[in-house]
Amino acid sequence: MIEAFEKRTVRQAEAKVVAEHPQGSLMKKAAGEVSDTTVEFLLARGAKVEETRILGLVGGGDNGGDCLYALSYLAKLGYSCLALILSDKPHKKALAAAEKAEVTIERVDLSGSARQIARLAARRARAAQVWIDGLVGTGVNGKLREPLAQVAKEISRLYESRRLKVLRVAIDIPSGIFTDDGRLPGPFFGADVTVTMGGRKSSSFLPPAAYHFGKVRLVDLGLQMKEPRLARLEATDVGALWPVPGVEDHKYTRGVVQVVAGSSSFPLTGVMCVEGAGRAGAGMVRYVGPEDAAFAILSRFPEAVSGVGKHQCLLVGPGIDPQDNSRVHEVVNQAVQAATTGIPLVLDAGAIDLYPQIISQIPGGNLTHRAVLTPHAGEAARLLSALGAGGGRGGVSRAEVEASPAAWGQYLADKTGATVLLKGAVTLIASAEGAMFSQTGAPFWTGTAGSGDVLAGIVGAVMAQHQARAEQTGHQLSPSQVSAAVASAVWVHAMAARKAAGLPFTTDDPSRGVSLGAPIVATDIARQIPQAIAYALEQA
Known part of the structure; x- marks a missing residue:
């Protein structure tokens, strides 16, 4: 049986495990799973390393850190990687690791208009065959704020135009899907595969949000959680x-x-x-x-x-x-x-x-x-x-x-x-x-x-x-x-x-x-x- 939990339940259990592990070790483990999953899906599609460009949409906090570490691992495998930094506070150690691995770093001028930023993100996305969504994780509630809301609209519009064949990888949850009940209150990113951390989030089981997670891969962090919000029989x-009949039935x-x-x-x-x-x-x-x-x-x-x-x-x-x-x-x-x-x-x-x-x-x-x-x-x-x-x-x-x-x-x-x-x-x-x-x-x-x-x-x-x-x-x-x-x-x-x-x-x-x-x-x-x-x- 697969179980899914509310975000708060997962975050509380995750915080306890993080405190018991060396600093950054769980983030690197999560990033490794993102990298491995991306390679697995690219190989399945017959994509060649030298012809594949990977765009990481990088926000602040742990979600952005996961993305940067994942890009560093992919760059070491020979993939051309670009980290588009859409935060004024990217994860410092993860950013240093990405720079050391020769990931191309582009810091976005966040003083510009949301529309300008979104158009820039769309241009970079149009040139890539893989989009890794590391913008916002489960620590956010409500709707995406600007300029990220406009970025989500622009990139979603680009994807829906069907002019591109692209692999969309989300880290933990697709950015913008923050609710526990499956509602979609505003702009969001969709994914072909979501690499989720610690425990499945209830929104991955509940429509309409569930329709936008793609395949879900769980990174087991050894969390101890009770009282799942949802369950799915396998x-x-x-x-x-x-019920199977017996000899006397x-x-x-x-x-x-x-x-x-x-x-x-x-x-x-x-x-x-x-x-x-x-x-x-x-x-x-x-x-x-x-x-x-x-x-x-x-x-x-x-x-x-x-x-x-x-x-x-x-x-x-x-x-x-x-x-x-x-x-x-x-x-x-x-x-x-x-x-x-x-x-x-x-x-x-x-x-x-x-x-x-x-x-x-x-x-x-x-x-x-x-x-x-x-x-x-x-x-x-x-x-x-x-x-x-x-x-x-x-x-x-x-x-x-x-x-x-x-x-x-x-x-x-x-x-x-x-x-x-x-x-x-x-x-x-x-x-x-x-x-x-x-x-x-x-x-x-x-x-x-x-x-x-x-x-x-x-x-x-x-x-x-x-x-x-x-x-x-x-x-x-x-x-x-x-x-x-x-x-x-x-x-x-x-x-x-x-x-x-x-x-x-x-x-x-x-x-x-x-x-x-x-x-x-x-x-x-x-x-x-x-x-x-x-x-x-x-x-x-």
Whole structure:
């Protein structure tokens, strides 16, 4: 499991370790990792030493010192290096080391206008094949100040013009990304790889900031930290968590999922939910829906059973037409029954909009952590608005959720009492207790019709399987167990999508470059679910 921490937590632990080591030793170690990572990625791209020019954007303090030492190491390897000093207080010893290694030093006249300074930085960047961002580290809060804000705008504009093929390396965090909640309050630098010190920063796990870290390489400084802000499951974790049937298990003890999906307007929506649940290991999947839809679904997935029966998880919502009163009534009644009896409940798609109706009939007026809400940003915005968030501003917009999904996802979890799975390129799992999970890895092709229905089916299956185990042992699923189970379902969905798109399950190998894979449809994802689970079990 990968953990991420708030900046303050890392800095406090780092200060203690720094005090116990010879002066400058940890900075040199960090700089060495920056240098090694830069060389690794350049070699993977086939870049030649004599044809590669490296620009270091150097600020003050330790971040600038890391950059200067890294440039000195790269210069000793034969690379042409320029240190553009954008601070009136560069790290003295690191600067001396860079000068000794024959790094070209250019001190910027900071008395000039921000625009002039930014244009100078852009000219130097245009002439380089590598940009090392050593401007500002985690010791700064808020937005970048001038002239650095203007430098960030100008260099980002240059990169986005796509006229250059450049490797962007950030030290610790990309400059300008200072928040712990993933927001982007102002101009910032993006990176292709971030070499982070001591511990992963929470912003590297949280969108939209997480989209701009690139690959993250951790420099282990031996920090001792507790209470991570965020966690991310990997294959070994999923393999250890995934319920595996034993010799005495049968279809009822392996977990039964009951799916209430589809309506006269969207009769076949339940297909993807049923198949997702079945292929994820549920002992049985029951489908409750229109007769013609049931016939079509059973024709496609004959392993399913039509009709209501005993189950360990109820999945409701996909394809429910709000104008279909009989289906809405059925969804609300079944959801209320599950929530009242403590059976795990997954509210997906149309059922999220029915939350006010459902909650009004539940004693106490709250869900528990055993209920899982699975909104995308638009559905989350509607639910937040229905709950009164946004005050007199007319509610919460989708753009607001996308700008700060961690905060809004946690708000939903706290307000509803449920476990919230907020979907996106980085999917967040929040609950009222414990760390938030952040899962990623799915190819961009995953955003296709029916993909969310497959994910809902996987969530339903893993919840049913864990609930079946809990019933056998006589205990209830804890908030941390539910969050981890939901995170494992998200991991399986992402890896199944990767496999379907022709991509490896996981890779941090720069020699592979950027592999986009191929277009997929939801059924492709569903068919690869068993392979994704098998891979996780092999790694455990």
